[in-house]
């Protein structure tokens with residue numbers, strides 16, 4: 483086992499210890515979710531709001547979450563924003579605005595909807611796609627899946643995104659069903675609070 487893989491495993495095990503509510507961890511192999519066959523990146527760019535997502539350490543406690551994709555030449559960047567709110571004795575307090583910009587590539591041009599996004603903290607190394615756009619109609623919804631394979635287990639993330647904050651996709655059941663068919667446990671989805679958010683720019 484390489485040193486980086488070992489440290490990644492240790493990080494993952496620590497996270498498991500922290501809380502199972504913060505992470506979706508499954509035994510065995512990542513489900514094989516494939517990207518939409520064609521993707522018009524120009525139409526996919528712009529702001530996407532999280533309608534629902536899996537619990538993830540790097541987004542813990544965040545509401546009002548969005549991802550903004552832009553493209554500058556061959557470079558795609560993904561800016562994730564969110565508001566960290568603390569629930570204190572039933573009162574929610576906005577603590578601070580979070581923002582992180584990541585860069586993405588399309589490692590295999592024949593799979594245009596399978597991106598490799600480099601998350602800064604835990605770099606998955608190599609050029610393996612970790613941001614799979616399973617399905618999108620560009621104007622209403624997008625379904626994104628990510629899975630980190632570790633020896634013997636895997637950590638999953640999934641998002642259902644919309645162009646309008648808080649809007650339920652009309653075909654939500656179909657979208658979830660497609661993920662479930664690919665082996666994803668859609669019971670892990672949590673709807674995101676997109677109301678009373680700070681001014682969106």
Ligand SMILES: *[C@@H]1O[C@H](CO)[C@@H](O)[C@H](O)[C@H]1NC(C)=O
Pocket residue numbers: 567574575675676677678
């Ligand atoms: C969403 O968050 C706001 C602000 O904290 C809160 O007032 C509202 O009740 C929340 N909505 C839901 C459905 O939890």
